[in-house]
Amino acid sequence: MPFELSPAEEMARKIAREYCEKYIIPRRKELMTNDQDMWDEEAHRQTRAGLHLHIVPREEGGTGIGYVASCITIEELCAAWPDLAFAIYGEFAYYFAKATGGDVYDKYMPGILKGDILATPAITEPSGGSDMLGLQAQAKKVDGGWVLNGRKVFQSEGHYCDFVMTLFKTGDPNDPKTPGSRSLTAFIVDKEFDGFRVGRLENTLGRKSDLTEFIFDNVFVPDNFVVGGEKGVGRGIAPVFSAVGDIGRLTICGMLNGISAGSYRTAMMYAKERHLYGRPISELQMIQARIAKMVVDLEATRALTYRAAWLRTKGIRADAEQATAKNFAEQAAIRIAEHCVKIHGGYGVLEDYMPHHYYRHVPMRFGAGGTEESLGIMIANAAFRNEANPDLSHNSMETAGWWGRLEW
Amino acid sequence: MKPLNIVVCVKPVPDSRYWDRLSLDPKTKLLRREGIPIIMNPLDKNAIEEALKIKEERGGKVTVISMGPDSTFDVLAWAYAMGVDDAVLLSDRAFAGADTLATAYVIATGIKKTGDVDMVILGNESLDGSTAQVGPQVAEFLGIPHLTNVEEIKFVHDDTVHARCKIEGGHMVVEAKFPVTLAVNSEINDPRIPPVHGALWATEKQSTKYTAKDMDVDEEKIGLAGSPSYVPEVSNIDTQRKGEVISGDPADIARQLVEKLKADGVLPEA
Numbered sequence: 128m129p130f131e132l133s134p135a136e137e138m139a140r141k142i143a144r145e146y147c148e149k150y151i152i153p154r155r156k157e158l159m160t161n162d163q164d165m166w167d168e169e170a171h172r173q174t175r176a177g178l179h180l181h182i183v184p185r186e187e188g189g190t191g192i193g194y195v196a197s198c199i200t201i202e203e204l205c206a207a208w209p210d211l212a213f214a215i216y217g218e219f220a221y222y223f224a225k226a227t228g229g230d231v232y233d234k235y236m237p238g239i240l241k242g243d244i245l246a247t248p249a250i251t252e253p254s255g256g257s258d259m260l261g262l263q264a265q266a267k268k269v270d271g272g273w274v275l276n277g278r279k280v281f282q283s284e285g286h287y288c289d290f291v292m293t294l295f296k297t298g299d300p301n302d303p304k305t306p307g308s309r310s311l312t313a314f315i316v317d318k319e320f321d322g323f324r325v326g327r328l329e330n331t332l333g334r335k336s337d338l339t340e341f342i343f344d345n346v347f348v349p350d351n352f353v354v355g356g357e358k359g360v361g362r363g364i365a366p367v368f369s370a371v372g373d374i375g376r377l378t379i380c381g382m383l384n385g386i387s388a389g390s391y392r393t394a395m396m397y398a399k400e401r402h403l404y405g406r407p408i409s410e411l412q413m414i415q416a417r418i419a420k421m422v423v424d425l426e427a428t429r430a431l432t433y434r435a436a437w438l439r440t441k442g443i444r445a446d447a448e449q450a451t452a453k454n455f456a457e458q459a460a461i462r463i464a465e466h467c468v469k470i471h472g473g474y475g476v477l478e479d480y481m482p483h484h485y486y487r488h489v490p491m492r493f494g495a496g497g498t499e500e501s502l503g504i505m506i507a508n509a510a511f512r513n514e515a516n517p518d519l520s521h522n523s524m525e526t527a528g529w530w531g532r533l534e535w
Numbered sequence: 536m537k538p539l540n541i542v543v544c545v546k547p548v549p550d551s552r553y554w555d556r557l558s559l560d561p562k563t564k565l566l567r568r569e570g571i572p573i574i575m576n577p578l579d580k581n582a583i584e585e586a587l588k589i590k591e592e593r594g595g596k597v598t599v600i601s602m603g604p605d606s607t608f609d610v611l612a613w614a615y616a617m618g619v620d621d622a623v624l625l626s627d628r629a630f631a632g633a634d635t636l637a638t639a640y641v642i643a644t645g646i647k648k649t650g651d652v653d654m655v656i657l658g659n660e661s662l663d664g665s666t667a668q669v670g671p672q673v674a675e676f677l678g679i680p681h682l683t684n685v686e687e688i689k690f691v692h693d694d695t696v697h698a699r700c701k702i703e704g705g706h707m708v709v710e711a712k713f714p715v716t717l718a719v720n721s722e723i724n725d726p727r728i729p730p731v732h733g734a735l736w737a738t739e740k741q742s743t744k745y746t747a748k749d750m751d752v753d754e755e756k757i758g759l760a761g762s763p764s765y766v767p768e769v770s771n772i773d774t775q776r777k778g779e780v781i782s783g784d785p786a787d788i789a790r791q792l793v794e795k796l797k798a799d800g801v802l803p804e805a
Binding site: 185 | 735
């Protein structure tokens with residue numbers, strides 16, 4: 128395995144950083160006051176700059192550089208501001224269009240390449256998201272399509288999205304004809320479909336008006352918007368969880384690593400500028416110890432994330448690696464952000480300083496892409512299924528594919 | 536309008552974010568640049584942006600050219616990422632130690648080697664040297680007109696440009712026929728962020744490298760030998776703060792302060 132970024136990945140980082148230095152970093156003060164205008168402006172600017180195109184193959188109009196470049200791009204965006212990463216929703220849009228193919232691909236792909244179209248998965252319900260078979264939302268077959276009824280919650284930036292991929296019950300898990308997960312089907316729902324609307328916007332620890340509720344009130348979805356077409360009925364889990372893993376989990380790793388990288392850079396700069404006892408605090412060993420711990424965590428979390436992303440770029444499913452990377456990334460981010468706050472002393476908690484924002488955004492990502500517990504189960508399952516291969520090479524993880532494979 | 540063949544000159548400069556690490560070598564009179572990342576001179580990005588805009592409007596070709604060591608390839612990669620068609624590096628140990636005149640001679644010779652040129656665009660000055668001499672000198676070596684501090688250009692005829700140049704207290708509009716050299720300032724445009732596909736162009740397009748031999752230059756005119764100017768002395772400015780307490784009533788304090796500032800040359804004598 129190469130332990131270096133490719134020149135194209137390095138350049139992708141420089142381009143993302145240049146974007147941040149032009150559009151985000153000069154406007155952090157506005158973001159600190161939760162200026163909604165900035166979010167509205169940024170919603171499509173990142174995708175119009177093409178920051179979501181690294182996962183799109185070249186022959187389809189993307190850069191094709193891959194998932195590592197995607198993680199790096201998101202990392203730079205979130206180092207600039209901890210949750211301003213709309214490129215993610217451009218990536219989701221491509222992934223959903225590709226997974227569904229046919230009319231859905233044709234309808235959305237031109238807009239996706241231009242950066243006009245954003246999408247998000249809509250899985251979690253008020254009763255939870257990890258227990259798939261416990262989902263309540265129901266779809267009923269009618270002539271030419273399906274009618275969907277239900278509620279989905281906790282969709283980040285959902286109100287900016289043009290369409291969603293959602294998971295509905297199309298059968299009874301206890302019925303032998305639709306046993307277990309065969310009772311679930313994934314649908315593409317356009318925001319313009321009658322009966323679909325955005326409900327409440329929840330204020331969060333990170334910011335205001337972030338998490339969205341979607342309401343499906345007798346929404347008619349044509350057959351060609353079923354993910355996987357006719358064969359996709361009862362097979363909704365695979366595409367949804369591939370998307371949650373490949374895009375959701377990897378980009379969440381990118382976001383968390385961005386918080387880590389941003390905290391680290393901020394702390395380094397401050398430690399060199401802030402003087403105590405007649406010298407910069409970077410010369411104090413207790414501060415150096417914190418910096419060293421930040422470096423260790425940052426290097427480790429990047430290594431796990433980039434490896435999971437590298438496997439995915441190679442076309443190898445990496446569910447357990449993505450889970451491992453995400454569980455570590457959130458622990459690393461909370462530790463690094465805490466060091467950053469502490470190095471800043473009293474200034475660390477002020478709203479006008481970045482450490483405050485890095486720190487308070489970490490918990491926003493605890494549940495996203497899977498909780499530590501549900502991912503822990505995935506990791507343990509992969510480990511126990513592969514007792515014959517305790518070294519955890521990528522092959523071991525591939526055979527452990529928990530959610531099944533997305534056939535493209 | 537006919538397509539234009541445009542050459543943009545770019546310079547590698549030390550990244551200003553790391554200038555706190557720069558120091559002067561009292562023996563060689565040169566900057567110690569070790570460990571400081573190299574970036575493209577900021578105004579050269581404006582020059583590339585203007586060239587790309589002209590190409591988008593009229594068609595043609597944009598070539599960047601630079602003189603420097605091999606590490607300059609990174610700067611040329613950024614130009615490729617922005618969207619230029621070609622990049623040329625003029626690199627030879629014999630070019631080292633050049634002042635602005637010897638630099639301009641090498642660059643002008645390199646430009647001639649790329650073929651017929653309609654327009655040469657440069658940043659008005661560099662971030663590190665700030666002499667603003669290389670643009671006019673290149674133009675002189677090429678035998679073409681030069682306009683400096685250009686903040687806006689318009690094409691009035693197929694082969695004529697109107698350039699608005701900033702001068703002290705205002706601006707002047709100058710008309711020039713191609714070929715012409717334009718040294719642009721930061722007012723002229725807002726340089727683009729490279730598109731994401733630029734990450735591919737930057738890594739897949741190959742720059743051309745010319746050495747002194749390839750260019751058939753006059754050895755008397757390059758490097759240290761070709762440089763009529765030299766730096767006799769450099770020194771660090773050592774600033775030291777001093778504290779002084781002025782007491783009295785507020786009006787008296789103000790009066791005393793103004794007197795002291797005048798005495799130190801901070802404020803002009805009335």
